[in-house]
Amino acid sequence: MKLTLETVRDVLKDALGFDSYIAGFISEVREDSASPTANITKDGLLRYNPEFAARHITCKQDLFSLCMHEVLHPMFGHFVFRGGEIENIAADAIINAVISTVFSTKSHRGSLFEKFYPPSGLPGLLRPNSRMHTSSLSRLYDALYESRHIRKEDSITTGELIQSLKILVPSVPSAIVLFGTHGAEGQEGEGLGGLPKETLTRMAEDIQQGAKECASRSMGYSEVLMDLLTEALKTHLSIRRVLLERFLTKRKVDRFKETLHSRRLSTSPIPIHPSKRDLVLLAAGIYPFHFHNTVVHPRQQERGLAIYLDVSGSVNDFLPQILGVLKGLRKEIKSIFLFSNKVVETSFESVLKGQVQTTYGTDFDCIAESVLERDFKKAVIVTDGFASMKPELSEKLKERRLRTLTVLFGNSRDCDDFAQFGDVVLLEDVCEER
Numbered sequence: 001m002k003l004t005l006e007t008v009r010d011v012l013k014d015a016l017g018f019d020s021y022i023a024g025f026i027s028e029v030r031e032d033s034a035s036p037t038a039n040i041t042k043d044g045l046l047r048y049n050p051e052f053a054a055r056h057i058t059c060k061q062d063l064f065s066l067c068m069h070e071v072l073h074p075m076f077g078h079f080v081f082r083g084g085e086i087e088n089i090a091a092d093a094i095i096n097a098v099i100s101t102v103f104s105t106k107s108h109r110g111s112l113f114e115k116f117y118p119p120s121g122l123p124g125l126l127r128p129n130s131r132m133h134t135s136s137l138s139r140l141y142d143a144l145y146e147s148r149h150i151r152k153e154d155s156i157t158t159g160e161l162i163q164s165l166k167i168l169v170p171s172v173p174s175a176i177v178l179f180g181t182h183g184a185e186g187q188e189g190e191g192l193g194g195l196p197k198e199t200l201t202r203m204a205e206d207i208q209q210g211a212k213e214c215a216s217r218s219m220g221y222s223e224v225l226m227d228l229l230t231e232a233l234k235t236h237l238s239i240r241r242v243l244l245e246r247f248l249t250k251r252k253v254d255r256f257k258e259t260l261h262s263r264r265l266s267t268s269p270i271p272i273h274p275s276k277r278d279l280v281l282l283a284a285g286i287y288p289f290h291f292h293n294t295v296v297h298p299r300q301q302e303r304g305l306a307i308y309l310d311v312s313g314s315v316n317d318f319l320p321q322i323l324g325v326l327k328g329l330r331k332e333i334k335s336i337f338l339f340s341n342k343v344v345e346t347s348f349e350s351v352l353k354g355q356v357q358t359t360y361g362t363d364f365d366c367i368a369e370s371v372l373e374r375d376f377k378k379a380v381i382v383t384d385g386f387a388s389m390k391p392e393l394s395e396k397l398k399e400r401r402l403r404t405l406t407v408l409f410g411n412s413r414d415c416d417d418f419a420q421f422g423d424v425v426l427l428e429d430v431c432e433e434r
Helices: 005-016 021-025 050-056 060-075 085-101 111-116 122-126 138-145 158-168 197-217 223-234 239-245 276-283 315-329 348-352 365-374 391-399
Strands: 028-031 038-040 045-048 256-268 291-305 307-310 335-339 343-347 378-383 403-408 424-426
Touching: 005 021, 005 028, 005 060, 005 197, 021 197, 038 060, 045 050, 050 111, 060 085, 060 111, 060 197, 060 223, 085 111, 085 122, 085 138, 085 158, 085 223, 122 138, 138 158, 197 223, 307 315, 315 348, 335 348, 335 365, 343 348, 343 365, 365 378, 365 391
Parallel strands: 028 045, 307 335, 307 378, 378 403, 403 424
Antiparallel strands: 038 045, 256 291, 335 343
């Protein structure tokens, strides 16, 4: 398969969407015999070794895996693990497992990695369908590729995999060729380290959408690795999404999934945080049947976002900007509260279509009454600020310890009625230039 800018972009658009930002980020494709495999620079240049490509990149699924391998490194923040071979192998093992399982169809179940790496020993962690049953690394391999059959608390992060490998494989027996750019200092000038936040945000939104679509079409994909990818992407999602998600409330159910973590002592087949007793046994050549670890136990709860949108006469001029802030959440938000002199709950899809009937009167009393009636603890208010609230209702909200985020559009620069309950920001401050 010949690697050209057109074929690279076509493959990424097919996998991530026609308007894929990552596809447009790749600006040049060039042969480079000095590169062992291939890599992408932060200027959008994809360099590849022609012999490597001719032998291993034989279909569009292989090309997808190659490109995704590179862009997932900054998503997981792997450039903070600067150093040795163990760190680089662990980072690649996590990424290859995510591509092979979460993006199973688009990567043809990780066929590129399966062709490139042998199926046993330490390289066996870097590919699916390895033969690891008699290896001391078998439990680590199961955590990566058999995670459909393990407990979520036995899942493993990059840092935990590094720690486990340093215990089980103190030194790498022979050099292992890895995809992309690796080095003692991460070689950030050569790879994708140090990308601007805006670029990472656009990439994260691309990958998140592609992962959701792949998961919805796949049967039996790894929820553990999907959760791991989701958590990694959250650190790069747009500030507006992060800001709004701080105000999720359990009293309104949308499609948000909030992951909570609790620590507890547990036994695990994986040496994540082994006890001194476990380390002594390992030093004596005895592999414990179970390790005694402090495990982070994740659990999910459904949450909703209570958004009150001012539909007084001034909203029409600013509705496109308001919807620009909110449209990224269209898959999560079911309904939104419109208010003038009363509150009306309507579907979020109808609001996105511009189906908003405006009125000329506005007050904040109806918001207060709605919040009290529904027992919301958090709410987001989008308003022009030209309204007021009765003191007795304000006192009741204080008693409930309400937390609000107020987003002002129009000419207002403050909103005293809601400033006492939380941050007041301007619409232009949470809108992102695209």
